[in-house]
Amino acid sequence: MDSATLTKILRLLSLLLVGLSFVIIHFFNVGQIGDSMRWKDGNSTVSAGSHPLMILWAAIAIALFVAVMLRDPSTAILGIPSRGRRILAFVIDFWFSLLTLSTVGALIPLWLEATRTGHFVWHFQRNYASNTDGLSAVSSLLFIALIILYFAFPLTRGRQTLGCFIMRLRVTPPFGDEGRFTFRAAVKRTFYAFMGLCSLLTRKWDQDGQGRTWYDRKTDCRVVLVSDQ
Numbered sequence: 001m002d003s004a005t006l007t008k009i010l011r012l013l014s015l016l017l018v019g020l021s022f023v024i025i026h027f028f029n030v031g032q033i034g035d036s037m038r039w040k041d042g043n044s045t046v047s048a049g050s051h052p053l054m055i056l057w058a059a060i061a062i063a064l065f066v067a068v069m070l071r072d073p074s075t076a077i078l079g080i081p082s083r084g085r086r087i088l089a090f091v092i093d094f095w096f097s098l099l100t101l102s103t104v105g106a107l108i109p110l111w112l113e114a115t116r117t118g119h120f121v122w123h124f125q126r127n128y129a130s131n132t133d134g135l136s137a138v139s140s141l142l143f144i145a146l147i148i149l150y151f152a153f154p155l156t157r158g159r160q161t162l163g164c165f166i167m168r169l170r171v172t173p174p175f176g177d178e179g180r181f182t183f184r185a186a187v188k189r190t191f192y193a194f195m196g197l198c199s200l201l202t203r204k205w206d207q208d209g210q211g212r213t214w215y216d217r218k219t220d221c222r223v224v225l226v227s228d229q
Contacts, residue, residue, distance in 0.1 A: 034102035048109035049123035074226040080211030093163030097150040155186035174220035
């Protein structure tokens with residue numbers, strides 16, 4: 001089996017896995033995924049939840065992400081991707097990373113709650129604070145850092161995120177069409193790309209002759225459409 005066929009199979013599996021997440025959430029009464037803490041008028045509400053099927057889904061998702069990281073991305077540039085393709089790649093990436101990290105990250109407050117109460121449950125909610133909530137707050141900061149790393153790490157390895165892989169996009173570094181970003185350049189690119197894609201309603205999607213948006217020019221990068229290997 002040649003490389004192009006393997007790439008197409010991996011892309012199909014990635015797309016099916018993303019679609020499967022909606023099926024599980026809709027048909028299996030998953031409930032809350034992740035954790036939350038709210039304070040209002042001196043009252044606190046703490047909740048967290050996950051689901052065995054979502055844990056299985058997240059394990060497969062992580063394995064698939066590793067597989068995408070291990071493969072060499074295509075370097076054959078076909079042209080400039082459309083705005084819709086770029087937006088869809090971001091939506092896939094955001095959903096995939098958010099759901100995977102929320103599913104796995106919820107195990108921390110669930111375990112802390114099980115340690116406190118003496119029994120494990122897949123969902124809990126209480127209207128008072130406890131000593132373990134501080135550790136849950138730390139895990140929330142870790143969650144944000146991992147979201148950033150999901151987008152930045154592939155750039156430092158010269159690879160694609162899952163969304164870019166599915167939509168056949170590749171972000172070229174500031175110094176050429178091939179190679180890797182430095183960690184600092186990858187984080188900068190992640191920040192401006194997020195700001196750019198979230199500000200579609202307030203800023204123009206003005207592309208220059210190379211198809212670069214304002215945040216592409218800000219980070220001296222290009223987003224290109226690539227072929228299957």
